Amino acid sequence: MSKKESTTRPPADLGPEGATFWARIVSEFSLEVHHLELLHQTSIQLDRLASARKLLNAQGLFVKVRGGGLKEHPAAATERAAQRTFRALVRELGLDLEPSDGGYGRAPRLDRGAGRK
Secondary structure (H helix, E strand, C coil): CCHHHHHHCCCCCCCHHHHHHHHHHHHHECCCHHHHHHHHHHHHHHHHHHHHHHHHHHHCCEEECCCCCEEECHHHHHHHHHHHHHHHHHHHHCCCCCCCCCCCCCCECCCCCCCCC
C-alpha cells in the first residue's frame, strides 16, 4: 500500500458513519498529515454520536429508576459530549467555514481530473 493510499483510506477502527465522513473529507479537502489525526478523532466522535443516538432511538430518552421515577438515559450525555467534541474538532480543522478572500476556512481539494478527456 502506498503512503497516499494509507492516508486516504479510513482507519480500520471507524464505524460506517465515521468512515463515510473520513472518506468524504479526504476526497474534498487538501489536508496536511498532522490534520489526519484530528480528522480521525472527529470521525470517532461521529461514530459515538451515531451509536448513542441508535441506543436512544431504541430505548428512549428516559429510563425507569427505583421507585418508578424516570431519569435521562446515560446515552444522552454521551450524545451531547460527542456533539460538542465533534463541533470543536470540525472548527479546529477549519471545515466549518467557507474559504473567502480573507483566507479563512479550509480550501477544497483541486479537481485533479479537470481538463482531462
